[in-house]
Amino acid sequence: MSDQARNHFVSEFERCSASFAGSGTPWIERMRTLALEQFAASGFPSPREEEWKYTNVEPITRHRFEVPSRTRAGITAEQVAALAFGEDCLEHLLVFVDGYYLPSLSKLGTLSGGAVIASLGEVLAREPWRVEPFLVGGAAATPFAALNTAFAAEGAFIHLPQGVAIEAPIHLLYLTATAEAVTHPLTLVIAEQGARVAVIEHHSGANGTSYFTNAATRVVVGANASVEHYKLQQEGDSAVHVAAIQVRQERDSRYCSHSLALGGALARTDINASLNDTGCECTLNGLYVAGGDQLLDHHTRIEHARPHGISRELYRGILDGRARGVFAGRVIVHKKAQKTDAYLANHNLLLSPQAEVDTKPQLEIYADDVKCGHGMTVGQLDENMLFYLRSRGIPRDLASALLTYAFVHDVIGRIKLAPLRTRIEDIVLQRLPEGRLIREHA
Amino acid sequence: MISPLLSIRGLQVRVADKQILRGIDLDVGAGEVHAIMGPNGSGKSTLAQVLAGRESFEVTAGEVLYRGRNLLAMPAEERARAGIFLAFQYPVEIPGVSNVYLLKAAFNALRKHRGLPPLDAMDFLKLVREKGKLVEMGEELLYRAVNEGFSGGEKKRNEILQMVVLEPKLAILDETDSGLDIDALRVVANGVNAMRSPERTMILVTHYQRLLDYVVPDRVHVLLQGRIVRSAGQELALELEQRGYGWVESELAEQPRAT
Numbered sequence: 069m070s071d072q073a074r075n076h077f078v079s080e081f082e083r084c085s086a087s088f089a090g091s092g093t094p095w096i097e098r099m100r101t102l103a104l105e106q107f108a109a110s111g112f113p114s115p116r117e118e119e120w121k122y123t124n125v126e127p128i129t130r131h132r133f134e135v136p137s138r139t140r141a142g143i144t145a146e147q148v149a150a151l152a153f154g155e156d157c158l159e160h161l162l163v164f165v166d167g168y169y170l171p172s173l174s175k176l177g178t179l180s181g182g183a184v185i186a187s188l189g190e191v192l193a194r195e196p197w198r199v200e201p202f203l204v205g206g207a208a209a210t211p212f213a214a215l216n217t218a219f220a221a222e223g224a225f226i227h228l229p230q231g232v233a234i235e236a237p238i239h240l241l242y243l244t245a246t247a248e249a250v251t252h253p254l255t256l257v258i259a260e261q262g263a264r265v266a267v268i269e270h271h272s273g274a275n276g277t278s279y280f281t282n283a284a285t286r287v288v289v290g291a292n293a294s295v296e297h298y299k300l301q302q303e304g305d306s307a308v309h310v311a312a313i314q315v316r317q318e319r320d321s322r323y324c325s326h327s328l329a330l331g332g333a334l335a336r337t338d339i340n341a342s343l344n345d346t347g348c349e350c351t352l353n354g355l356y357v358a359g360g361d362q363l364l365d366h367h368t369r370i371e372h373a374r375p376h377g378i379s380r381e382l383y384r385g386i387l388d389g390r391a392r393g394v395f396a397g398r399v400i401v402h403k404k405a406q407k408t409d410a411y412l413a414n415h416n417l418l419l420s421p422q423a424e425v426d427t428k429p430q431l432e433i434y435a436d437d438v439k440c441g442h443g444m445t446v447g448q449l450d451e452n453m454l455f456y457l458r459s460r461g462i463p464r465d466l467a468s469a470l471l472t473y474a475f476v477h478d479v480i481g482r483i484k485l486a487p488l489r490t491r492i493e494d495i496v497l498q499r500l501p502e503g504r505l506i507r508e509h510a
Numbered sequence: 511m512i513s514p515l516l517s518i519r520g521l522q523v524r525v526a527d528k529q530i531l532r533g534i535d536l537d538v539g540a541g542e543v544h545a546i547m548g549p550n551g552s553g554k555s556t557l558a559q560v561l562a563g564r565e566s567f568e569v570t571a572g573e574v575l576y577r578g579r580n581l582l583a584m585p586a587e588e589r590a591r592a593g594i595f596l597a598f599q600y601p602v603e604i605p606g607v608s609n610v611y612l613l614k615a616a617f618n619a620l621r622k623h624r625g626l627p628p629l630d631a632m633d634f635l636k637l638v639r640e641k642g643k644l645v646e647m648g649e650e651l652l653y654r655a656v657n658e659g660f661s662g663g664e665k666k667r668n669e670i671l672q673m674v675v676l677e678p679k680l681a682i683l684d685e686t687d688s689g690l691d692i693d694a695l696r697v698v699a700n701g702v703n704a705m706r707s708p709e710r711t712m713i714l715v716t717h718y719q720r721l722l723d724y725v726v727p728d729r730v731h732v733l734l735q736g737r738i739v740r741s742a743g744q745e746l747a748l749e750l751e752q753r754g755y756g757w758v759e760s761e762l763a764e765q766p767r768a769t
Contacts, residue, residue: 451566456602459562460616460672461590461623470615474606474655 073129074111078104080250081218084135088221090192095204103208103217110211119210122394122426123336123365128308133250133280135219139166141245148173151241151272153487159236160185165243167222167251181232188223188254199225202256202286209340213312216252216284223254228263230290237266237298237485242281244273244307250280257285259293261318266296268488271311272331273304283311289321291345297325298488302495303332305360311337319345326483327383329356329364330495336365336394343370343377343405354383355479355492357499358391358423365394372405372435379410384479386472386500387416387423398430399440406435412442417449417475469502513578515540515711516561516680521572522736523553523560530556532736533572538680538729541708545722545747546715548733549755554715555599557733558684561713562596563589576680590616591623593679597669597686599715604656609668612656613638613675620676641674645701663694670701681705682713687721699724719751732758 081104090096112128113120143165152158159177162185163170169187176185184198191198208214224240242253259265271281281303289295303309309332315323327337341350356364370379385393395414416425429442449471457467476496483489497503514537523531530553538544548554560567561574563586574581581589604612618628629637638652645667657665666686673681686698702712702725714721722730722744730747732740734755739762740746750758 452602453604455564455586456598456604457612458586459590459596459598460612460676461587461619462612462615463587463619464585466615467587470607471604474604477606 070111070114070129074108076132077215078108080135084137085218087137088219089189090196090221093192093196095200096192096196099203100218103214106207107211107214107218110214113211119367119396122392123334123363125308125310125334125336127334128280131248131278131280133248135251136166136168136246136249139168139170139245141165143170143173143243143245145173148241151243151270152239153268153485153491156487157237157239157268157485160234160238161241162187162224162239163241163243164222164251164253166246166249167253169222177236179234182229183232183234184225184227185234185238186225188225188256189221191225192221198227199256202258202288208312209314210312210338212282212310213284213314216254216282216312219252219282220254220284221252223256225256226265226267227256227258228260228265228293230260231262232260233264237268239268240270242269242271242283244277244279244281244304247277247279250282253281253283255283255285257287257295257297259288259295260290262292263290264294266298266485268298268300268485270300270302271309272302273307275304276306277304278306278308279304280308281310283309285311285313287313287315287323289315289317289323291319291321293318294322295324296484297323298483298485299325299327299337300488300492301327301329301331301335301337303335305331305333307332309335313337313339315339315341315350317341317343317345317348317350320347322349324351325353327352327354327366328492329354329366330499332362332364334363336367339366339368341370341379343372343379344374346374346376348374348377350377350379352379352381352383353479353482355476356383356385356393357476357496358385358393359388359499360391361389362391363394364391367394367396369398369400370410372399372401372408372410374404375406375408377405377408377410379408379412381412382479382482383414384476385414385416385425386419386476387425388419390420390422392423393425393427395425396428396430397442398432401431401433401435401438401440403434406437408435408438408440410438410440414444415475416446417472418446419449419472465502466505469500469506472500473497473503473506514538515577517575519573521557521560521574522570523556524568524570525556525566529570530736531560534736534738536731536738538711538713540711542728543706543712543714543725545727545730546713546733546738547717547719547730547747547750550717552733553736554733555684558596558599558682558713558715561682562586562594587619591620595673595676595678595681597666597673597681597683599684599686599688601657601660601665601669603658603660605658607656608653609656610635610638610652613652613672616672617675638675642671644674644704645670646697647671662689663691666690666694666698670698674701674705677705677710679709680711680713682715684715685717686714687716687718695720696724719747722747734758734762
């Protein structure tokens with residue numbers, strides 16, 4: 069079964085890799101071939117593997133997802149506007165449909181200081197030297213990441229030279245509109261020393277259409293640089309979404325991620341952050357809201373390699389219906405990483421007796437002078453709180469919605485971009501039974 | 511005689527398989543202030559919570575009429591809308607819900623029930639500021655999460671603030687005086703006295719006589735082992751303060767049991 073799926077992707081590669089942007093450039097072809105070999109050697113992971121124990125990717129193997137030869141969908145500017153976040157986030161907007169960059173729907177604002185925001189496909193085709201140092205070398209962390217490297221022909225390239233700040237957030241909108249399509253968007257964010265940028269990596273697609281997004285993101289945060297990374301997973305309800313985020317932090321850098329998992333039938337996000345030098349700060353915030361038969365999985369790994377690093381991780385999830393949540397958070401403090409200050413928390417609210425969550429914190433500490441802790445909870449709505457609200461005349465359904473929303477309120481509150489925060493509030497309220505009542509009473 | 515606002519007959523309540531109330535009979539008339547006193551574990555808080563609609567407490571016998579209606583058949587939110595308010599002994603912390611949101615949602619739920627349009631944010635804030643003065647509560651507490659990180663005194667004041675904003679017909683104060691220093695007690699007592707009116711009935715559940723120095727009740731009842739064993743005027747509270755509950759207990763032991 070899995071072999072068939074593997075073979076399908078290998079033959080897809082043979083069918084279309086010649087048309088990928090950058091093909092003909094030797095290092096790109098080599099990189100793709102090596103990655104495909106890595107994927108072909110492993111195939112898709114099975115639940116027998118520890119890292120995939122709770123998430124069976126078998127739904128991928130039931131389809132024959134194809135790389136679209138072009139986008140057939142007529143996405144309109146109105147549809148894009150509905151997914152955008154208003155004036156404040158419109159300065160830099162890159163729109164991709166079915167894996168193809170659509171300049172007509174995109175907008176690239178003026179940049180100074182040599183900063184680059186570009187379609188990765190255009191860079192691979194015309195100026196591959198720009199991305200070579202960030203793409204070459206090292207095996208991919210998962211079979212999916214390898215598959216992404218083999219197929220990655222489009223995505224975004226964001227490069228900030230030393231000391232450059234891009235004030236307006238960059239919105240990358242990856243849409244899938246074609247049934248049975250697979251896309252492999254690759255996002256590169258390179259912030260050199262002292263640079264600063266905020267990126268919204270936004271994945272969306274139509275409901276009722278099965279498709280597969282296999283995304284990868286590589287972030288390099290140079291010395292004293294700062295990257296704010298919002299990943300909004302708002303895929304259609306029949307989609308499979310897999311994402312691998314790789315973060316490399318240099319001295320005194322700050323990386324802050326918000327992984328907001330709302331859509332998809334099956335979605336898995338891996339975030340691996342390496343704090344490679346002293347004084348790094350890494351913040352991972354996460355929110356997952358799942359209902360029906362959804363499965364939303366996060367695997368995170370923070371590696372403290374050098375002293376005086378700070379990491380803060382908070383993931384909160386709401387699970388309704390027969391939904392499943394998975395959270396595996398790993399923090400590794402290497403021997404040299406003295407004075408590390410790490411805290412990892414995951415809290416889950418189960419709204420139905422059929423909903424399930426598997427949560428697994430792992431702290432691996434090899435240094436002896438560190439401050440590390442974790443906290444995990446799985447619970448239901450608190451009867452005392454419900455009674456308190458009802459005793460004030462608030463009906464049960466509104467009281468439940470209020471408490472459910474309140475459960476994730478702090479994670480949403482950490483979203484610094486106000487228009488995005490408001491959007492997430494709206495989406496979460498829409499998803500909650502009686503959520504609209506909360507707004508009406510506000 | 512006009513029928514009382516609240517009439518409790520033979521109320522028996524079990525909590526987690528333990529019989530707590532063993533037959534309560536109590537009438538409280540409109541506009542009256544009653545104090546229910548008793549030692550720890552006598553069932554005072556159980557009675558207060560059952561009246562407010564706590565469902566995990568199982569009523570095994572008896573009935574409660576509130577303004578002629580079968581109170582026990584009403585869910586908690588309906589009782590609140592019908593004018594019942596419980597000031598909790600241990601106010602619940604609700605992270606993520608702001609105090610002002612709760613107040614406004616509760617206030618407008620009542621208005622909706624009465625067929626009135628909701629008060630808008632500005633008018634509501636004006637009202638809350640005005641009422642807040644009465645309980646000497648800092649405005650910053652309005653914007654904090656409900657009771658989260660509040661001191662004991664702040665939590666109790668917050669209960670009184672909710673009471674003065676919601677203007678109930680029957681207010682049940684469950685040990686609102688417990689754990690308060692003398693200043694906070696005075697604030698709470700002022701709030702209670704300001705609310706006292708022929709339109710409003712109050713049941714003060716208390717362990718100590720101290721609150722009754724400020725709020726003079728019409729009737730005092732002693733609750734012991736799940737029954738009301740004594741009812742009298744204010745002088746009973748003073749007697750309890752001087753002689754302790756042991757006096758009632760031993761006097762009761764000398765009497766033959768009714769059941």
